[in-house]
Amino acid sequence: MxxxxxxxxxxxxxxxxxxxxxxxxxxxxxxxxxxxxxxxxxxxxxxxxxxxxxxxxxxxxxxxxxxxxxxxxxxxxxxxxxxxxxxxxxxxxxxxxxxxxxxxxxxxxxxxxxxxxxxxxxxxxxxPLLAPMSEVAGRLAIQAGATALQKANGGRGILLGGVPGVNPAKVAVIGGGVVGLNAAKMAAGLGAEVSIIDRSITRLRELDDIFNGRVRTVFSTIDSLEQEVFAADLVIGAVLIPGAAAPKLVTREMLSGMNKGAVIVDVAIDQGGCFETSHATTHSDPTYEVDGVVHYCVANMPGAVxxxxxxxxxxxxxxxxxxxxxxxxxxxxxxxxxxxxxxxxxxxxxxxxxxxxxxxxxxxxxxxxxxx
Incomplete structure (x- = not known):
């Protein structure tokens, strides 16, 4: 052949x-x-x-x-x-x-x-063929989110890991699969306060064991999702339904409850995105703002490395x-x-x-x- x-x-x-x-x-x-x-x-x-x-x-x-x-x-x-x-x-x-x-x-x-x-x-x-790029995208999501949080880039002006005497950023990761796991590893490694939101109790138990309490695990409901998103400085969308369009878990209405200058990184954008306000962007123009919230929705994130x-x-x-x-x-x-x-x-x-x-x-x- x-x-x-x-x-x-x-x-x-x-x-x-x-x-x-x-x-x-x-x-x-x-x-x-x-x-x-x-x-x-x-x-x-x-x-x-x-x-x-x-x-x-x-x-x-x-x-x-x-x-x-x-x-x-x-x-x-x-x-x-x-x-x-x-x-x-x-x-x-x-x-x-x-x-x-x-x-x-x-x-x-x-x-x-x-x-x-x-x-x-x-x-x-x-x-198995998606997993390696999910690993890369999950890790890149935190780098991209940390950069977007800088004031000059439209963010709140918060350092992800904080410094002694100053609180770190709060990071909410929606989805506990490969992307979510790798995003949480990076965020926790940088010293952020991290929560992972998922609907699988079994997966939440696994994540709790992996992180040994360093990351909060949250069962996903409408209430809990809103609470985590509203409190977060950085939200990572890491939801995957194999082959299908991603569900729109964060609505336009929910943006009004988020911190001004907060950042969302939609890693699910290849499958349509899990934020209602997401649309695909490129590495040459990666972010845009909706209702005071910075969106990073690059559709080929691993292409950066x-x-x-x-x-x-x-x-x-x-x-x-x-x-x-x-x-x-x-x-x-x-x-x-x-x-x-x-x-x-x-x-x-x-x-x-x-x-x-x-x-x-x-x-x-x-x-x-x-x-x-």
């Missing part, structure tokens, strides 16, 4: 779908790899390094899309990219389709078979990527975790959460693959 890796074109996206190390693995499995020239510039890797790993260099993205049987990316395809996808081609990348009807329509029209990193599962019920993010992502995606290259559709048919990752196949939606969010008929992966 010929595996193609185009350069990412989303605003300030510096990650790349394949590292030279990953290329060597595909080549060792007998595959040809085609990498667009300059694809690794954002992580400090030049074309020569890819060639040394066994890749061929394509002059344009058009060459990569035209000549490849499987496309490996990082972010969801942009309009100019989904227009180049075709029937019979595999697409392996993050998609986040539930809040993105236009991309969904583009992928359906292309006939491509699209596997979304964020819905591939594992035997423990986790999302592409060297770390690319390596972590490739570590996670390589195993399933090789399986797809080795066995094609058979790999999806034989592996239930890859079937969970299948979102679109030959014009049909194969993920229940995406179908429900966008009003499409859902086709079971087993059924459409059997037809193919």
């Amino acid at each position: 010929r595996v193609g890796c185009p350069k990412e074109i989303k605003n300030h996206e510096y990650r790349v779908g394949l590292t030279p190390g990953a290329v060597r693995e595909y080549v060792a499995h007998g595959h040809d790899v085609l990498v667009e020239t300059g694809a690794g510039t954002g992580i400090g890797v030049d074309d020569a390094a890819y060639m040394a790993a066994g890749a061929k260099i394509a002059a344009t993205a058009k060459d990569v899309f035209e000549k490849s049987d499987m496309i490996v990316k990082v972010k969801e395809p942009q309009p100019s990219e989904w227009a180049q996808l075709r029937d019979g081609q595999l697409l392996y990348t993050y998609l986040h389709l539930a809040p993105d009807p236009e991309q969904t329509k583009g992928l359906i029209g292309s006939g491509v078979t699209a596997i979304a990193y964020e819905t591939v599962t594992d035997d423990r019920g986790g999302l 592409p060297v770390t993010s690319t390596q972590a992502l490739n570590n996670a995606t390589l195993f399933h990527g090789l399986a797809l290259a080795d066995r094609g559709l058979r790999a999806i048919a034989e592996d239930r975790h890859l079937r969970n990752g299948l979102n679109v196949h030959k014009g049909r939606i194969t993920n229940k959460a995406v179908a429900e969010a966008l009003g499409y008929e859902m086709h079971a992966p087993e059924a459409v693959l059997a037809v193919a």
Whole structure:
């Protein structure tokens, strides 16, 4: 199989779908790899390094899309990219389709078979290809929030960890999953007063054990959520329903009860955001203000640290990527975790959460693959 890796074109996206190390693995499995020239510039890797790993260099993205049987990316395809996808081609990348009807329509029209990193599962019920970027985003959320809290950036002018004799900032983390855990680790490590809000008592017990009392755990109700958000200087939105649009847990009305100059960081923005007032921003213009509250809603947060993010992502995606290259559709048919990752196949939606969010008929992966 010929595996193609185009350069990412989303605003300030510096990650790349394949590292030279990953290329060597595909080549060792007998595959040809085609990498667009300059694809690794954002992580400090030049074309020569890819060639040394066994890749061929394509002059344009058009060459990569035209000549490849499987496309490996990082972010969801942009309009100019989904227009180049075709029937019979595999697409392996993050998609986040539930809040993105236009991309969904583009992928359906292309006939491509699209596997979304964020819905591939594992035997423990986790999302192993989403987890590394959730770890990065959770940690970055605190760095971004701490910067936004500075007065010159529109924030309250509070140092996250305080100093002796001066209280630290209060940080409320909504959601106790991978993002929430990593955000809480960073915030607590910097000396902030941290609470994690979640609806799972089991998860709250786990978090209580992990932090040994250094972080407050709060069962999520309307009352408790309001209390935590109103008291916080920094609120991290870390809610995830796999494949589905994020629930709007913090309403526009609730902003009036927050501290002026407080900051919210919506890590769930890829799935539409969990704040009613959220809309996607970019690294070049990351924040905006609503009712005196600073919003940070960058949709590709890990792109800010592409060297770390690319390596972590490739570590996670390589195993399933090789399986797809080795066995094609058979790999999806034989592996239930890859079937969970299948979102679109030959014009049909194969993920229940995406179908429900966008009003499409859902086709079971087993059924459409059997037809193919």
